[in-house]
Amino acid sequence: MSITITVKLFAQYRDGLFKVKEMTFPKGSTAIYVIDEIGIDHSKLPIGVLMVNGVHVEEDFVLENGNVFTIFPKVGGG
Amino acid sequence: MADKIYRVDMSNLSFKIEDVPDEWMGLGGRGLTSTIIAAEVDPECHPLGPNNKMVFAPGLLSGTSAANSGRNSLGLKSPLTGGIKESNVGGTIAGVMAKLGVKALIIEGIPKDDSTFYHIHVSQNKVEIVACPELVGKNNYAVLDAMEEKYNKKVAVMTIGLPGEQKMLISNISVRDPKGKLRSHGRGGTGAVMGSKKIKCITVDAAKFNESGASIVDPEKFKAASKIFTKALQDNPISGEGLPAFGTNVLVNIINEAGGLPSHNFRSGFSENAEEICGETMAENIKERGGNTTHGCHQGCVIQCSQTYNDKEGNYLTSGFEYEMIWAFGANFGIKDLDQIAKIDALMDDLGVDAIETGVTIGLAVDAGLIEFGDGKRAFEILEKDVAGGTPLGRIIGSGAGNLGKLYGLVRVPVVKNQSIPAYEPRAIKGQGITYVTTPMGADHTAGYAVATNILNSGGHVDPLSKEGQVELSRNLQIASAAVDSTGMCIFVAFPALDEPECLPALIDMINARFGISLGVDDVMNLGKNILKTEHEFNLKAGLTSADDRVPEFMKYEALPPHNAIWDFTNEEIDEFWNF
Known part of the structure; x- marks a missing residue:
């Protein structure tokens, strides 16, 4: 069993990866599992916001089929 | 040499230099401007009449080597909101005033002869007030050029363009930055007040003496604290990495994804244009076209969130190209071409008009039938010809969104206290909404930036779509911001201050070392509380009431896509804000 989700990356996380992509993962995949599978190096640039x-969701959020999953490093402005 | 108060009376073109009263001694920036306005200005005065005053004051740390300490405060009664205003700016003015030992520059009165405008030049123990007919009718960059020719590049310049001369409510006071570009004492029609006093420009010259900066009682302690503070700014992922790489415009995508980016005149919280106008696209353009992603708005800035932005041929278009501007003209008014927004930005700098008030008004002008959604060419034309030229259409746009809405019988008018709501939707980012309605400034995002905790996960997380915890969050942030606005620090020190434990104590240690005092965190928070209460009391005396601490009514019954969020706070819940 698998789920298909739309993954959107922003700011520095786009470097060498992508802006938006439809991707398939095993059912029960968590946010952090997907982040690691994509290959985001969050040890260098910490995760800021997941939606x-x-x-907003936490890293252990279990994704479901059809979700739009957005991943941001720490960003700010005003 | 002790700091002094420089006081200019425009009614007889005279000046006085006064000792600083004891009760003002420990104040700077916003704390000082709001205290002086409350003490000396009749809250019921007409903001454009002889009894309003302008108070310019550098922060407590301005003029020192402390990183990011070059922000200046301007206090006055706002002709847009009818309440007190503190407007905060970068540029060179704060540092130059502090080096000169000007604790505050107070300008009062209106000249008897109002047939021309005046240039005020402040130097050591001296203020010259001279008629400047040659500058009348000029916009800001022409004034900067004239001042550079007359003096030197270190002279600080504050100026108004044609909209300020015409006392338009969208006008700002523009301030020269270290690279000869412009920053703004924005919001609330500050330029109109300067215009009402018939002042075209103010220059401050500290070049001939005291080059070493503002005096410091304990230089060793100051140096140690300054080192810790600077490191906190550089190590924080937002102030150290994100802001220099993408600028403030990095926010377009995250606010949009959260459903809080006001679009189509506040009909939706999501814009389909986001990718075309976002910070990532802007950074790519800058890289390809040879601009610069980093530019400091004031001396000593280590964050460098500003930038220079070029066109496709590599020619300079604008600098200080900020999120609020790009949101207002991109998402809310619908221009898809970042370069076109950049051209409007450069024009607006030259004219000296407020990015938020002007942008929201142009967005609302679509509903009034005055312009087509997304027609950037026409927006440029209206600003360049009508607003600058003072035609009836220009006057209508120049009066701001609240007044435009009244003139055209519109209901969906996004203002609080008649001031346009900035780039965060109160229905979908509720903590920020509480700041808009409660701050004495009118809808102002910098007064208590709850977006940090609602959306950006700085200082923890409070669910933006729920009412829970928002009043307390906004109150704490507003108290802290009032204190930070008194130090001369850029508001972006809030990001490391929220997340790096060593940051705030280092900031307070620098203040203690400069003045030989021993403030603690509680003292600083009490300062913030006192400032807010002073400002609130001024507004109450000016005739504003709790009924003004409200969002526009349409936000209570129009659900905002994509979350279908409405504004659901009761009046009692909002008014609880002032219980501290």
Whole structure:
């Protein structure tokens, strides 16, 4: 069993990766599992904000089929 | 040499240099400007009449070697909101005033002869006030050029363009930055007040003496604290990495993804244009076209969030190309071409008009039937010809969104206290909404930046879509911001201050070392509380009430996509803010 989700990357996390991509992962995949599978080096640039369908989630959030998963490093401005 | 108060009376073109009263001694920046306005200005005065005053004051650390300490405060009664205003700016003015030993520059009165404008030049123990007919009708860059020719590049310049001369409510006071570009004492129609006093420009010259900077009682302690503070700024992922790489415009995507980016005049919290106008696209353009992603708005800035932005041929278009501007003209008004927004930005710098007030008004002008959604060419034309030229259309746009809405019978008018709401939707980012309605400034994002904790996960996380914890969050941030605005520090020190434990104590140690005092964190927070209460009391005396601490009504019954969020705070919940 697998899920297909839309993954969106932003700021420095786009470097060498992608902006937006439809991807398939095993059912039960968590946010942090997907981040590691994609190959984001969050030891260098810490994870800032994770959202699923526009709502903030934690790293252990279990993704579901059809989710839009957005991944940001720490960003700020004003 | 002890700092002094420089006081200019425009009614008889005279000046006085006064000792600093004891009760003002420990104050700087916003703390000082709001205290002086509250003490000396009748809250019921007409903001453009003879009894309003302008108070310029550098922060407590301005003029020292402390990183990011070059911010200046301007206090006055706002002709846009009818309440007190503190407007904060970078540029060179704060450092130059502090080096000259000017604790505050107070300007009062209106000249009897109002047939021309005046140039005020402040130097050591001296203020010259001279008519400047040759500058009348000029915009900001022409004034900067004239001042550079007359003096030197270190002279600080504050100026108004044509909209300020015409006392338009969207006008700013523009301030020269270290590279000869412009920053703004923005929001609230500050330029109109300067115009009402018939002042075209103010220059301050500290070049001939005291080059070493503002005096410091304990230089060793100061140096040690300054080192820790600078390191905290550089090590923090936001102030040290994100802001220099992408600028403030990095926010477009994250606010949009969270459903809080006001679009189509606040009809949606999501813009389909985001990718075209976002910080990532801007950074790519800058890289390809040979601009610069880093530029400091004031001396001693280690964050360098500003930038220079070129066109496709590599020719300079603008600098200080910020999120609020790009949001207002990109998402809210619908221009998809970043270069076109950059051209409007450069024009608006030259005219000296507020990015948020002007942008929101142009967005609302679509609903008024005055312009087509996304027509950047026409927006440029209206600003260049009508606003600068003072045509009836220019006057309408120049009066700000609240007044435009009244004139055209519009209901969806995004203002609080008649001041346009900035780039964060209160329905979807509720902590920020609490700041908009409660701050004495009118809708102002910098007064208590709850976006940090609602969206950016700085200082923890408070769910942006829930009412829970928002009043307390906004109150704490507003108290801290009022204190930070008194130090001369850039508001972006808030990011390391929220997340790096050593940052705030180092900041306080620098203040203690400079003045030979021993403030603690509680003292600084009490300072913030006192400032807010002083400002709130001024507004109450000016006739504002708790009924002004509200969002526009449409936000209570129009659900905002994509989260279908509405504004659901009761009046009692909002008014609880002032219980401290």
